[in-house]
Amino acid sequence: MAINTDKFMAKFKGGARPNLYRIECPILPSEFAILCKTSQLPGADVGVIDKKFLGKQLKIKGDITYPDLSVTLELDVNDPVRTALELWLADPSLKATISVFQLDKDGNDIMHYEYLYAWPSSMAAIEQGQDSSDTISEYTVTFPYNEWLRIK
Numbered sequence: 001m002a003i004n005t006d007k008f009m010a011k012f013k014g015g016a017r018p019n020l021y022r023i024e025c026p027i028l029p030s031e032f033a034i035l036c037k038t039s040q041l042p043g044a045d046v047g048v049i050d051k052k053f054l055g056k057q058l059k060i061k062g063d064i065t066y067p068d069l070s071v072t073l074e075l076d077v078n079d080p081v082r083t084a085l086e087l088w089l090a091d092p093s094l095k096a097t098i099s100v101f102q103l104d105k106d107g108n109d110i111m112h113y114e115y116l117y118a119w120p121s122s123m124a125a126i127e128q129g130q131d132s133s134d135t136i137s138e139y140t141v142t143f144p145y146n147e148w149l150r151i152k
Contacts (some may be wrong), residue, residue: 014105016102016104016110016111017105020102020103020104020105020107021039021100021101021102021103022100022101022103022109023036023039023071023098023099023100023101024098024099024101025096025097025098025099025118026096026097027084027088027094027096028081028084028085028088029080029081029084031076031079031080031081032073032081035073035074035075035076035079035081036071036072036073037072037073037074037138038070038071038072039069039071039100040069040070040071040100041100041102041111041113042066042067042069042100042113042115042148043066043067044064044065044066044067044148045064045065045066045067046061046062046063046064047061047062047063047064047065048060048061048062049061049062066145066146066147066148068121068142068143068144068145069098069115069118069142069143069144069145070140070141070142070143071140071141071143072138072139072140073138073139073140073141074136074137074138075126075136075137075138075139082123082139085120085123085141086123088119088120089120089123092119094119095117095118095119096117096118096119097114097115097116097117097118098114098115098118098143098145099112099113099114099115099151100112100113100115101113109152110152111150111152112150112151112152113148113149113150113151114148114149114151115143115145115148116145116146116147116148116149117145117146117147118143118144118145119143119144119145120141120142120143121142121143121144122141122142123139123140123141123142124139124140124141125139126138126139
């Protein structure tokens with residue numbers, strides 16, 4: 001069967017671009033969305049239970065686990081986001097919903113995920129160096145969460 005380019009182009013809408021996203025967290029200052037250099041749409045891992053039955057190895061669906069959300073942030077002068085994250089790290093009871101939106105080229109939401117009961121478990125050190133000119137300092141924050149929901 002030959003590939004029909006016209007049919008393909010009629011169905012393919014241009015693809016989702018990884019640089020078109022927005023991230024929000026009600027606990028953090030609004031600068032969080034601006035300073036967030038990288039984020040992720042969620043993944044999931046389903047465990048496998050191996051069960052022998054009548055001489056066969058059966059695979060049974062196990063529990064679902066969610067890999068942590070990892071974001072990379074750029075450091076700004078007098079950065080309110082890092083300050084807020086440092087305070088949040090010190091409060092073990094504080095959890096929040098983090099929303100990540102995939103955007104189209106016009107800035108409209110095409111996908112919306114919510115990471116429920118998220119909290120920062122680690123904040124990476126910021127490397128300093130004499131040879132690091134013409135760059136903006138960055139750091140990574142890891143957020144475990146209980147589950148994610150696709151809203152849109």
